[in-house]
Amino acid sequence: MNTNIIAIVAVSFMSVGIIWAVGNLTHTTIESRVKTANGILLIAQDNRFNGTNPTIYANTNLPKKLIILNKDFVRHDFIVDGLGINTSYLSADQSFITAIATKKAGVYEYYCSLHPETMRGKIVVKS
Ligand SMILES: [Cu+2]
Structure with a gap:
């Protein structure tokens, strides 16, 4: 029971981390848009x-x-x-x-x- 909760929390943290990383990679800054x-x-x-x-x-x-x-x-x-x-x-x-x-x-x-x-x-x- 306890290990399940820990696993769910761990997976949730990992998911948020991955979404954050992908978001950072694909995000174009205003600076780069102006340059192009x-x-x-x-x-x-x-x-x-x-x-x-x-x-x-x-x-x-x-x-x-x-x-x-x-x-x-x-x-x-x-x-x-x-x-x-x-x-x-x-x-x-x-x-x-x-x-x-x-x-x-x-x-x-x-x-x-x-x-x-x-x-x-x-x-x-x-x-
Ligand atoms: Cu002003």
């Missing part, structure tokens, strides 16, 4: 984008994939008025996929509406 799409990953963390609010370069008539990932505990959003990009509020660990897609060359400003002083940068679109 030749896109850009912006991580909102410590009230900055990628630590430095980097300038992003893109070309007209060539959509560039853009993923915003919030790694903070507080909410952030990502807005580019001139490009019609607005992720709305992202909670912790939420992400949003969008694209820089425009026919008009120029310099566009991106920012977080909740922290516009520290979370602000430029998107340079060349023709």
